[in-house]
Amino acid sequence: MPRLFPPSEQMMPFVPSVRLFAPGEQLAPFVRSIMVLEGGQEGTRTLLPDPGITLGIAFRGSASQIQGRSERKLPSSAISGMGSIVRRIRASANGGNVLVTFKEAGAAQFFAEPLHEFLDTIQALDDLVPRADVDRLSSRIADSENATERSELVEQFLCARLRPREPDRIVAAAVRAIRAAHGSLRIGALAKSLHISQDAFEKRFRRTVGTSPKHLASIIRLRQVVDSYRPGMSLSRLSLDAGYCDQSHFHREFRAAVGSAPNRFFKSEEYY
Numbered sequence: 001m002p003r004l005f006p007p008s009e010q011m012m013p014f015v016p017s018v019r020l021f022a023p024g025e026q027l028a029p030f031v032r033s034i035m036v037l038e039g040g041q042e043g044t045r046t047l048l049p050d051p052g053i054t055l056g057i058a059f060r061g062s063a064s065q066i067q068g069r070s071e072r073k074l075p076s077s078a079i080s081g082m083g084s085i086v087r088r089i090r091a092s093a094n095g096g097n098v099l100v101t102f103k104e105a106g107a108a109q110f111f112a113e114p115l116h117e118f119l120d121t122i123q124a125l126d127d128l129v130p131r132a133d134v135d136r137l138s139s140r141i142a143d144s145e146n147a148t149e150r151s152e153l154v155e156q157f158l159c160a161r162l163r164p165r166e167p168d169r170i171v172a173a174a175v176r177a178i179r180a181a182h183g184s185l186r187i188g189a190l191a192k193s194l195h196i197s198q199d200a201f202e203k204r205f206r207r208t209v210g211t212s213p214k215h216l217a218s219i220i221r222l223r224q225v226v227d228s229y230r231p232g233m234s235l236s237r238l239s240l241d242a243g244y245c246d247q248s249h250f251h252r253e254f255r256a257a258v259g260s261a262p263n264r265f266f267k268s269e270e271y272y
Contacts (some may be wrong), residue, residue: 016040016095019147026159029167030106034154035099036147042093046086048226049219049257053107053115053210054080054099055125057154059142061095065122077125077134079111081118082210082219086258098141098150100158104175104216105168108208110161115210129161170194170201171208175216182224183217184243222257225250235262 016039023031032052044066058076065072066088074089107115111128126134137157144150177190190213191201205213224242225235239250254262 017147019151021148021151024155024159026162027155030103030109030162031158032101032103032106034151035101036097036150037099038096038147039094040091042091044088044090046088046258047083048086049083049222050101051082051216051219051223052102052104053082053118054101055107055154056080056100057098057125057138057141059096059098059138059144059150061092061097063089063091063095063097065089074122075124075126077138079107079118079123079125079128081115081121081123082215083120084211084215084257085120087122098154100154104179105171105208107210109163109165109167110158112163114207116206119211133157168204168208170196171205174201174205174213175209178213178217178220181217182243183220185217187213187217218253218257222253225254225262229266231266 016037019036021034021036022028023034038060056078062076063074065074071090080087102110113128137153140153141150144153173194174190177193178185187202188198191198194201196204202212205216209216211219221242221244225238228238228241229235235250236247239247242250244250244253251261254265258265260268
């Protein structure tokens with residue numbers, strides 16, 4: 001959930017209203033949350049790497065991705081693959097979006113494509129789903145009167161796409177182990193404990209999760225620091241608690257993913 005804006009039904013017109021919905025029983029094993037954001041002023045925000053693929057459907061307004069000096073308009077309905085670096089997104093004023101955050105291996109139950117192909121990309125949803133289905137969903141969401149209806153429509157869409165097959169048990173066990181260790185474990189040892197060669201393990205993991213197990217572990221460590229941080233807290237203590245070997249290890253990984261030093265980032269960025 002965004003750290004910037006607390007959930008609220010009625011907020012100032014230039015601050016988005018954020019409604020967070022837990023998925024129903026059928027989707028709960030695969031979907032972390034469904035979020036409906038409405039309103040807000042035009043601006044650029046930083047999206048940190050997240051340990052899961054995201055489905056986004058804009059029912060009002062537009063957004064573009066800023067990459068260096070260029071700016072690319074984003075599809076109104078899109079799949080955002082796992083990212084290795086931050087994304088900077090400029091959103092129009094008074095926008096409206098439904099965002100589905102999948103659990104680490106959750107998106108593989110809804111999309112047949114190897115998910116590592118979407119690493120560091122934002123892909124139009126109608127590249128994966130028939131355009132008629134996407135247009136129908138987008139139209140119904142735009143015509144809905146409230147956030148609850150919009151969340152229910154997305155749930156229905158996902159339930160219809162849920163594939164009747166068992167999740168990959170080895171990948172699921174690996175994700176649990178990485179989570180339990182807060183990202184601080186050796187991938188070779190993890191593969192050995194699962195009785196599979198490291199090469200075969202990493203191929204299955206990338207296809208199902210959308211990135212390598214090592215990269216997922218680094219995202220989980222990074223997010224633990226960012227999500228726990230509050231002004232005045234010791235970054236040194238937070239980074240050690242998150243499993244970084246030392247301060248230089250934390251700074252090196254943080255700069256690689258974010259592009260700036262932690263202290264500077266926390267003082268100057270609006271981020272999710």
